[in-house]
Amino acid sequence: MHLGKFGYFLDFLAIPPVLVFFLYLLPYELSLMGGGVGAAAVAAGFAMWTLVEYCFHRWLLHEWPWLQHLHDEHHQDPDALFGTPPLVGIIQISLCVFLPLWFWEPVTAAGLTAGMLAGYLTYISVHWATHHVRNPRWGYLVRARRRHMLHHYRAGKTNFGVSTGFWDWVFGTQHLRTTHHFQH
Ligand SMILES: [Zn+2]
Numbered sequence: 001m002h003l004g005k006f007g008y009f010l011d012f013l014a015i016p017p018v019l020v021f022f023l024y025l026l027p028y029e030l031s032l033m034g035g036g037v038g039a040a041a042v043a044a045g046f047a048m049w050t051l052v053e054y055c056f057h058r059w060l061l062h063e064w065p066w067l068q069h070l071h072d073e074h075h076q077d078p079d080a081l082f083g084t085p086p087l088v089g090i091i092q093i094s095l096c097v098f099l100p101l102w103f104w105e106p107v108t109a110a111g112l113t114a115g116m117l118a119g120y121l122t123y124i125s126v127h128w129a130t131h132h133v134r135n136p137r138w139g140y141l142v143r144a145r146r147r148h149m150l151h152h153y154r155a156g157k158t159n160f161g162v163s164t165g166f167w168d169w170v171f172g173t174q175h176l177r178t179t180h181h182f183q184h
């Protein structure tokens, strides 16, 4: 969906305070043991996000007709400010991860939610950078840009992971070699 500048960057501004809020929920029962559980939950949430990112991009944005149609716009005009409407990601993560777990295990719920939000922020930041930082010097970004440009170049058939290529490697959709020089 075309968002305009404000809509496109709103999540970049909105996620950090929400993330801090969930981290703030963590310490109230932190003994040494609780601290370890909280930190592990944040790390697990971050890792979980990378799989959600892969599945969402591969099977919903590229195969589910309604979302595919919206995502096609990004593939046709990669540098324009198309994206998921702001706050939708934050609300979905809060409702689907935090809320159901909160009644069962509050530390795990807050930690997983904070980790997933950090993953989501990483994803939108890296995706923006792959299209708009033309000559990255940081090795991670060089690889992310190459991977994602190949995703666009191959018409969305490979390299669905944006923040990491790990799940493409696991699911056999990784494609890293080309002689093509990318403009985007
Ligand atoms: Zn893209």
Ligand SMILES: [Zn+2]
Pocket: 057, 061, 062, 071, 075, 151, 156
């Ligand atoms: Zn795509």
